[in-house]
Amino acid sequence: MMNMKKLIRATAMTGVTLVAMGTSPLAHAESPSSTGKAVAYAAGCPGDGRIARNHTCTSLSSGALFHQKFTNDKASTSYKKTGGSGIKARLGFNRAGTNHWSGWFSQGGGTTKSYTWSGVTYCSSTVGLLQVSGQQTYQTPLATCTS
Numbered sequence: 001m002m003n004m005k006k007l008i009r010a011t012a013m014t015g016v017t018l019v020a021m022g023t024s025p026l027a028h029a030e031s032p033s034s035t036g037k038a039v040a041y042a043a044g045c046p047g048d049g050r051i052a053r054n055h056t057c058t059s060l061s062s063g064a065l066f067h068q069k070f071t072n073d074k075a076s077t078s079y080k081k082t083g084g085s086g087i088k089a090r091l092g093f094n095r096a097g098t099n100h101w102s103g104w105f106s107q108g109g110g111t112t113k114s115y116t117w118s119g120v121t122y123c124s125s126t127v128g129l130l131q132v133s134g135q136q137t138y139q140t141p142l143a144t145c146t147s
Helices: 002-022
Strands: 050-052 055-060 063-070 074-081 087-095 098-101 105-107 111-118 126-132 137-139
Touching: 055 126, 055 137, 063 126, 074 087, 074 126, 087 111, 098 126, 105 111
Parallel strands: none
Antiparallel strands: 050 055, 055 063, 063 074, 074 111, 087 098, 087 105, 087 126, 126 137
């Protein structure tokens, strides 16, 4: 009888674990770095574009754009390019109507480019930007400390 109870409990726990794994969003980030250093991301992003507080993303046809703020007043925008032709682009963010940009770079498929800025207040509302030469500027949803 005791072995049967253990078997039932183990089966139930396995089911709970599998259900929890099945409801995880497709995108995730590694643990944020306390230094504000950009981290690697899985391809794609949740439907609402919100990974966590102050961490947003946008799925694009050839990758995903991520924007994150850190408690040490740093912000990072990253573009994970999963395919398509090479591009010339720059990363940025917008705060209070003002854009802040990295320099221009070239990027091919299967690579991630990131840029980190200092002096970005954690609770200021910001939007991550990706400007692609000859195309348009893409953006993430608003990153705030309240949602």
